[in-house]
Amino acid sequence: MGGYREPSRPRRSNEVVCLPPHKARRYLLAGCLWFLMIWLMVWPVAWILQAVISNEGWWRVALAPFVWILAPALVTRIVRVETLIVGTHELRRIGFVRTRSLPWSAIRGHRQWHRRVRNGHRVRLFTIESDEGELLVAPDVVDDPKGLLSWALAKAAEGRQSEIDERVRKEGQPLRAIRWFVPHLVTALVASVVLGWVVAGPQIRREVDRKIQRADSLPYAERNALLEPIFQSSFYDERLRCRAGSKLTYSEISVRDDIGEDIYEVRLPRALARCEAMRHVPCATLPYHNRGCHSFSALIEASEHWKAGDAVSALAALEETTIQGPLRFAIEVPALRQVGRVEDAQRIAAECWERFGDSEFSVAQELVAACAP
Numbered sequence: 001m002g003g004y005r006e007p008s009r010p011r012r013s014n015e016v017v018c019l020p021p022h023k024a025r026r027y028l029l030a031g032c033l034w035f036l037m038i039w040l041m042v043w044p045v046a047w048i049l050q051a052v053i054s055n056e057g058w059w060r061v062a063l064a065p066f067v068w069i070l071a072p073a074l075v076t077r078i079v080r081v082e083t084l085i086v087g088t089h090e091l092r093r094i095g096f097v098r099t100r101s102l103p104w105s106a107i108r109g110h111r112q113w114h115r116r117v118r119n120g121h122r123v124r125l126f127t128i129e130s131d132e133g134e135l136l137v138a139p140d141v142v143d144d145p146k147g148l149l150s151w152a153l154a155k156a157a158e159g160r161q162s163e164i165d166e167r168v169r170k171e172g173q174p175l176r177a178i179r180w181f182v183p184h185l186v187t188a189l190v191a192s193v194v195l196g197w198v199v200a201g202p203q204i205r206r207e208v209d210r211k212i213q214r215a216d217s218l219p220y221a222e223r224n225a226l227l228e229p230i231f232q233s234s235f236y237d238e239r240l241r242c243r244a245g246s247k248l249t250y251s252e253i254s255v256r257d258d259i260g261e262d263i264y265e266v267r268l269p270r271a272l273a274r275c276e277a278m279r280h281v282p283c284a285t286l287p288y289h290n291r292g293c294h295s296f297s298a299l300i301e302a303s304e305h306w307k308a309g310d311a312v313s314a315l316a317a318l319e320e321t322t323i324q325g326p327l328r329f330a331i332e333v334p335a336l337r338q339v340g341r342v343e344d345a346q347r348i349a350a351e352c353w354e355r356f357g358d359s360e361f362s363v364a365q366e367l368v369a370a371c372a373p
Contacts, residue, residue: 015172019084019142019149030079030184037071038191044068045195049203054210068192072184080180082141086152086172088165091128093137104164106130107156128153146171208240215247220257224248231281242283249274249287255326255356255364263327263363264303272296295321302331311335326356326367334370349373 020026044064051058077096085092092101107130114122126149128135139149148171152164208230215223230236230244252271253263261267275293287293302317314335318328329352336345352371356364 014174015088015169016175017086017148017168017172018175019086019144020080021082021141022143025141026079030075033075033078034184034187034191037075038195041068041071041188041191042195042199045192046199046203049196049200050207053200053203053207068188072181072188075184075187076181079184082138084137084142084144084149085175086148086164086168088168088172089161091135091152091156093135100135102128102130102132102135104152104156104161106132107153109157110153126153205237205240208236209243212240212243212247220251220254220259223251227251231277238282241281242278245274245278245281245283246287249278253323253325253327255359255367256361258362263367264300268296268300268303268327272300295323299323299327306331306335311338315339326352326359326364329356330367330370 021029044067047057047060047064050056051061080094081096083094085094089105090101090103091107092099107128110126110128113125113127115125116122123138124140126137126139128137137149142149148167152167155161155163211226212230215226218226227244227248231241231248233241249271251257252267252274255263259267272293275287275296278287279293287295298317298320302314302321305311305314305317311334314331318332318335321328329348333345333349333352336342336348349371352368353373356368357371359365359368
C-alpha cells in the first residue's frame with residue numbers, strides 16, 4: 001500500500017475573460033488617434049530618409065525607433081483604457097497610467113450609481129467595495145453581452161469564488177496583451193511605407209537642389225561629375241534636370257576654369273552641344289532663353305569670322321547672340337577697332353576692362369587683354 005499523499009494545491013490559472021470597450025468606441029477612438037499620430041511618425045520616417053539620401057544626420061536614426069514605437073504604443077494603451085480583465089482570482093481594470101486590481105476574496109459588494117454627462121445622458125457606474133479599497137468601473141462602456149461582470153461581483157460578495165473560477169476557466173483563454181499591440185504595429189508599418197513614399201520625393205528634391213547649388217563652388221571636373229548624372233537620369237523631375245543641364249552648359253563657357261582646352265574651338269562648341277541636348281527635356285527655358293541655343297552658334301560663327309579676318313561678318317554674327325562677357329568682348333573690341341568704329345570700341349573696351357580687368361582667372365586675363373587701352 002502506498003503512503004499518504006498530500007492533496008495538491010490548486011494551480012493558479014492564467015485563463016481570463018477580457019471585457020474590452022465596445023467595438024464602435026474602440027474603432028472610432030483608434031481612427032482619431034491615428035490621424036494625430038501620423039504627424040508624430042513623419043519625424044522618424046523623415047530622419048531615416050534624410051540620412052539615407054544625404055548621408056548626414058545618422059545620429060537621428062538612433063532616435064527614430066523610439067519615436068516610431070511611441071505611436072502604436074500610445075494608441076494601444078489609450079484604446080484599451082477601461083478594459084476589464086476577469087480572472088480566476090482577481091478583477092483588473094486597465095487605466096492609462098496603471099492597472100488597478102482587486103482579488104475576488106476581498107470584494108464585499110458594489111454600489112450602482114449614475115453620472116450625468118452632456119446632453120442630459122446618464123452613465124451607469126459601479127463602485128466596487130473591498131477590504132483593499134474601492135474600484136470604480138463603467139459596466140456599460142465594456143462589451144459584456146453575457147453579463148459576466150455583474151454575475152461575478154454578486155458571486156464574490158457571497159463568497160462563492162469557486163464558481164467564478166470555474167466559469168472563467170470554461171469561458172476564458174490565456175491573456176496575450178501583445179495581440180492588442182499587433183494591429184496598431186501593422187498600422188504603423190503601413191503608415192510608415194505610405195509616409196516614406198510621400199516624404200521621399202521632397203527629401204530627394206531638397207538634397208539634389210543642395211547638390212546643384214553646391215556645384216558652383218566645385219572645380220570643372222567635379223562639377224560636371226556631379227551634374228551629369230542628375231541631368232541624364234529620368235528619375236529626377238524636369239526642374240532639377242533643367243537646372244543641372246543649364247549649369248553644365250554655363251560651365252563650358254566659364255572663364256574661371258582653366259582646363260587646358262581652347263575656349264572657342266573646343267569648349268564653346270561643347271556648350272552648344274549641351275544646350276541642344278537639353279531640348280529632349282521639356283525645360284521651360286534653355287540657357288540664354290530669349291535666343292535659345294542660337295546664341296552659342298552665333299558666337300561660334302563670330303569667332304570663325306574673326307579668325308578668318310572678316311571683322312564685319314564677325315560683328316554681324318555678334319548681333320545674333322545675347323552672350324556677354326570676356327568671350328564676346330575679346331572679339332567685339334578688336335573687330336570694332338578694325339572697321340574704324342573707334343568710339344564704340346573705346347566705350348565697350350572701358351566696360352570690359354572695368355568688369356574683368358582685375359580678374360584673377362587666367363582664361364579671363366587672356367581674353368580681356370584685347371580690351372586693354
